[in-house]
Amino acid sequence: MFKYVLRNMWRRKARTFLTVFGIVVGIFALTVLGALSARLNQQVKGAETWFTSKISIVASGGGLFGGSDGYLELSKVDEIKAVPGAKSVVAGFGLPLSSEGGGFGSPELIVGADLAEAEDLLNLIDIAEGRILRDGDEGVVVLGSTLADKFEAGVGDGVELRGREFEVVGIYEPTLSAPDSFAFVSYEDTLDLFRAINPYFQVENIAATIDVIPEEGVDANELAARIDEAVDGVKVISPAEAEKQISQFSLIFNAILLGIGFIALVVGGLSIINTMIMSVSERTQEIGLKKAIGAETGSVLAEYLLESALIGFFGGLIGMLLGLLAVYLLNNATASSQVSVFTITTTVVVGPVAFATVLGTAAGLFPALRAARLKPIDALKED
């Protein structure tokens, strides 16, 4: 039956091709966006371990990803320490790695942390090579994986950050999220760099963020609420809120993906329905003949369902392969700048093909039922 169905499709090459092509376009878009969304979800997941294992505190008015130029007085650290349940309270300061501003992807940042308190924070990411920063370190850096690749640096190498030479003492495992493009140094070093860049803006005893790691057994969200109550002039971002902010990010994107899927569904589905109705009506006599010589309703139904499923499957397969090719080429084009925009996962490969096949089958259902329900005598008489 399979061979027979293929031959029937081949009989109307042009029409089959055009219908398949309609599916290809939709599935191509779905695959490319799927790869984009897979990459984004990966980033969000990575970001979650970093951002949701701690409580972030910024000057009031700011958000998880900045949005405020306000700084916090270092005295806030002691106020926060006074709140029961806080294990370590880490003052941090950050500045962009490049003076030109970021491009696509995560911003590259120099992140400074108060090393006397930072052990738990810096241990949130697994170390791949060397060691994490420890109290008293000066002029040394631990690189996120993307930055390590970019500098082509290993432990013991020197790298230049904003005009100053640092020694690499450790490299983190990839998290596929923001911290991969961070260069971790001491709080003091960051402040020195900041002052060197902004000679007219001499600052002291300030922090851009304060990260709090709760004591074992203490609920981070409850601790965040207590800090919010006890300390004035700060915005406390609890893990729950961080998660919300991060997921909002991917929600929009997933909505776009859903939209594209819906368009592919409507356009592709209608064109398959149209093609199948034509196939059924031009083969009415054939259906009549088959039924006259003993074909059962089920076998006629199966035959036409298989045909429309195959149209969907081929469209899905070709669209997915073209999508992968586009993703591969685009990733190669951006590889030189250490940015990968797309990730290919099993879902990205199998999903669109499965979707198109199911779509084809569903779209073929109505025409196939029509074919299967024909009475042999009526079908034979048709001219």
Added chain:
Amino acid sequence: MILARGITKTYRIGPVEINAVDSLDVSIAAGEFLSIVGPSGSGKTTLLHLIGLLDTPTSGSISIDGMEAGDLSAKELTRLRREKIGFVFQEFNLLPVLRARENVELPLRYLKVPAPERYHRAMEALEKVGLGERANNRPGQLSGGEQQRVAIARALVTNPVLVLADEPTGELDTYNTCKVIELMRDLNRETGQTFAIVTHDPMVADYTRRIITLRDGKIASDSAGPEVEMRCDDIR
């Protein structure tokens, strides 16, 4: 084998009702070789479809081998057709995308005969109609006579008790007409299968053993045919 009692088939064309077959009684015994003739519109094809269980009469009853067709579901009718009846139609007989052998195999497929056996039986049937050599040709590569012979092979491959042919020679020249009818008559004589042939060609009717003449949906005459001896090679 076939017993039709008072069958009527009414078609409605606009406001007019036409009895294509009008309270007709007919019986066909096993092993007969008969023709159904009559002017166009006399109800030949409709009668054939009714006998072949492709169509159901508006009134009256048909039984085949003692089974009342009216008592059977659509599914059971399909099964009965598949097992007992072979069809040869006038024009549209073969699926164009299938090779001759595959066309002949089709009813066996529906009978769920395993593939190797299907192949052998189809080849046997094709050889019987003299087309063993053309088994792998598509219908488009065969002449009209050859296509009709493939259709006959397909009608015979299930060893049906009854073969119904609707104008099997309608598109053929005299020589090929003779060959096709000769083939059917030989098969009838060898296997005892029953043949009912609808035709408007008097020559074809003259080759058969019984001629049923229809007029306005009724039987005008039902008589023994001359069963003329065929000499197809003389015609050429």
